[in-house]
Amino acid sequence: MSRATEQRALDRRLETELEQFRRDGVYKRLNHLDGPQGPVARMEGRGDVIILSSNNYLGLANQPEVVAAGKAALDRFGAGTASVRFICGTFTVHRALEAACARLVGTEASLSFVSCWNANEAVPGTLLGEDDVVLSDQLNHASIIDGLRLAKAITRCQTGVYRHADLSDLDEKLRGSRDRRVRMVVTDGVFSMEGAIAPLPGLVELCRKHDAVLVVDDSHATGVLGAAGRGTAEHFGMLGEIDIITSTLGKALGGAAGGFVAGSAAVCDYLTQRARPQLFSNALPPTVAASALASVEYLEAHPERVTTLRESARWFRDQLQGIGYNPLPGETPIVPVIVGETAFAIRLSDELLEEGVFVTGFGFPVVPQGQARVRCQLSSAHTRDHLDTALRAFRKVGERLGLLK
Numbered sequence: 135m136s137r138a139t140e141q142r143a144l145d146r147r148l149e150t151e152l153e154q155f156r157r158d159g160v161y162k163r164l165n166h167l168d169g170p171q172g173p174v175a176r177m178e179g180r181g182d183v184i185i186l187s188s189n190n191y192l193g194l195a196n197q198p199e200v201v202a203a204g205k206a207a208l209d210r211f212g213a214g215t216a217s218v219r220f221i222c223g224t225f226t227v228h229r230a231l232e233a234a235c236a237r238l239v240g241t242e243a244s245l246s247f248v249s250c251w252n253a254n255e256a257v258p259g260t261l262l263g264e265d266d267v268v269l270s271d272q273l274n275h276a277s278i279i280d281g282l283r284l285a286k287a288i289t290r291c292q293t294g295v296y297r298h299a300d301l302s303d304l305d306e307k308l309r310g311s312r313d314r315r316v317r318m319v320v321t322d323g324v325f326s327m328e329g330a331i332a333p334l335p336g337l338v339e340l341c342r343k344h345d346a347v348l349v350v351d352d353s354h355a356t357g358v359l360g361a362a363g364r365g366t367a368e369h370f371g372m373l374g375e376i377d378i379i380t381s382t383l384g385k386a387l388g389g390a391a392g393g394f395v396a397g398s399a400a401v402c403d404y405l406t407q408r409a410r411p412q413l414f415s416n417a418l419p420p421t422v423a424a425s426a427l428a429s430v431e432y433l434e435a436h437p438e439r440v441t442t443l444r445e446s447a448r449w450f451r452d453q454l455q456g457i458g459y460n461p462l463p464g465e466t467p468i469v470p471v472i473v474g475e476t477a478f479a480i481r482l483s484d485e486l487l488e489e490g491v492f493v494t495g496f497g498f499p500v501v502p503q504g505q506a507r508v509r510c511q512l513s514s515a516h517t518r519d520h521l522d523t524a525l526r527a528f529r530k531v532g533e534r535l536g537l538l539k
Contacts, residue, residue, distance in 0.1 A: 159477030160497060165487070170196035171389055173515040177492065184524050186493040186510045188389075191358050191467055192429075192439045193515025195389030200428045204390070207424030215417045220406075227423045232394065232402075234430040239356065239365055239381065240373035241396040245405050246418055250353050250382035250393030251277040252411035257349060257378060257395060258285035258318065260409040265315035267292040269307055271299065271332070273325050278351060282320070298325075301336045308344040317346035323366035324354035327501050327509065329468030331359070334370045341377075349378040353393075357386025358466060363433050363440040383422070388429035392418045443467055443514040450512055450521050457529045458538030467512035472505055473537065479506035482535065489527035 155161040169176035171190050177183045194200050211225055219228070228246055236244040247253040254277040258268050262285055270282055272295050282293045292314065296304040304319065311317055319341055321332045332350065341348040352365040360368025363386070367373045378401060383392035395405060405412060418426075433439065447467040454461050454469065462470045473479050476497020483495035486508070497506035512521075532538040 159480055162480075165492065172196050173513055173517070173520050175492075180487070180490075183487065183490050183492045184516075184520050186491055186512070186524055188511055188513065189354070189385035190389045190513050190515070191386040191443055191511070192363070192433065193513050194387065194429045194432060197388075197429070197432060199432055200388050200425045203428035204421040204425035207420045211420030211424075213421070214419050217416060218413060219417045220413065224417065225420050225423070227420050227427065228417055231418075231423045231427040231430075234427055235381075235394045236396050238430055238434070239352065239376075239379050239396045240367060241376075241379060241398070243399045243402040244394045244396035245402040245409075245412065246383075246392055246394045246423065247411060248392060248415050248418055249384070250351070250380055251280075252415065253380045253393040253395045254278050254281040254351060255284055256281075256405055256409035256411045257380060258282055258291065258320070259288050260405055261401070262289050262291040262316060262318060264290035266318065267294065267311045267314040267316075268318040268320060269294045269296055269304060269311075270319075271296060271321045271325075273298045273328065274320060274322050275326060275351060275353070278320055278322070299330070299333050301333060301340060304337075305340055305344075308340060308346055312344075317344060318349060319346050320349045321351070322354070323350045323352040324359065324466050324468065326354050326468065327470065327496065327507070328462055329464040329466040329470060330462075331355075331369065331465060332366060334366050334372060334376075338372060338375055347377045349380065350376050351380045353380070353382040353385060354466070354468065356381040357429075357433055358440070358443065361440065362437040383418075383426040383429070386429075387433070388425050390422045390425050392422055392426060439514045443512060446514065446516055446521065447512045449518075450510070450525075453521070453525050454510075454528065457525060458532060459528065461510070469510040469512065470507045471510065472507045474504060474506060476506040478535075479508055482508055482531065482537070485531045485535070486527055489531060491524045491527045493524075 166178040167175045168178050171188055174182050175185050232244045232246055258281055285291050286293045294307055296307050323332055355365040357363040359366050367376050378397040380395050451461050451469050459471050479495030479497050486493055493508050493510055495508050
């Protein structure tokens with residue numbers, strides 16, 4: 135079979151599956167924005183729409199100070215790094231950003247990556263070996279799951295899963311792994327599809343009891359939880375008590391890109407020496423590093439953004455309940471509304487967009503079968519007028535689809 139024939143065979147198979155996605159009502163259509171991310175954004179073909187589907191929790195993606203920092207870095211450092219850090223040099227802005235990230239989340243050091251996905255690949259795959267075990271919460275993010283699969287393949291470490299937020303199950307699995315050299319526990323700080331917060335005090339207690347290393351992916355908590363937005367640890371009054379934190383620079387912290395690992399100086403230095411996602415990938419573009427640094431500094435100077443976010447999320451969740459929806463309870467700006475099947479979630483999302491509200495429907499395999507949802511995400515930049523307009527759309531569409539009680 136010729137190469138061209140093989141390619142045509144692949145294309146035919148993929149086109150058949152894509153057509154089935156369309157028939158099943160689960161095909162994802164991309165919506166193109168023609169302006170900056172914000173509480174309201176200009177969408178191609180639709181004009182201005184209210185954004186309820188963004189991780190721009192603090193409204194910093196278009197904050198003038200953040201944008202200006204990126205522009206200034208473009209002039210000072212150029213467009214890119216041109217190679218990996220240990221080959222061609224590390225820009226000073228990366229060092230400043232890493233110091234700021236460590237300061238923010240309460241650790242000794244941090245190391246930046248081109249994404250938090252890369253950071254979650256780097257930690258287990260670099261720090262563990264065949265004599266070690268890593269245990270993961272059942273509902274952890276896909277990047278953690280893939281990071282553990284990669285670590286198991288590369289290092290031959292043992293992997294396991296404990297039931298979601300079930301401390302008894304984790305305790306049993308840790309007791310059953312006493313023969314392992316290193317025991318690592320990995321959890322999301324905030325679970326992105328539920329908006330639930332990890333039971334951090336119990337996790338810390340268990341890890342101390344079993345001499346295990348606790349890793350928390352705080353991507354949806356950095357800039358969100360705690361009085362000053364310092365994450366899950368601050369939320370529980372436990373700053374400085376988490377062994378390793380991974381997080382993103384692409385959500386609350388400016389919404390650009392990148393991620394980081396924060397922990398001890400030894401952990402970050404070892405990752406610098408051995409982490410393949412660090413050794414074989416170009417560093418963050420200086421423009422992105424500078425805008426992320428400006429976002430951290432802005433957050434430190436304006437903790438009231440976190441208070442506004444928390445109050446808006448609480449109010450919006452209450453209002454959704456008041457008009458007849460049943461969002462999952464929680465304390466975060468992630469407000470999921472469960473509707474059942476994937477096709478119905480996508481239909482609800484489509485009809486809300488027709489009313490000028492952009493909120494994304496999620497279904498299997500992102501969430502379990504039968505638990506499809508639209509996931510509302512609040513920003514401190516949303517005004518009450520924005521949210522009132524969105525609620526009117528939810529009421530109108532909910533009544534039309536027979537969703538309201």
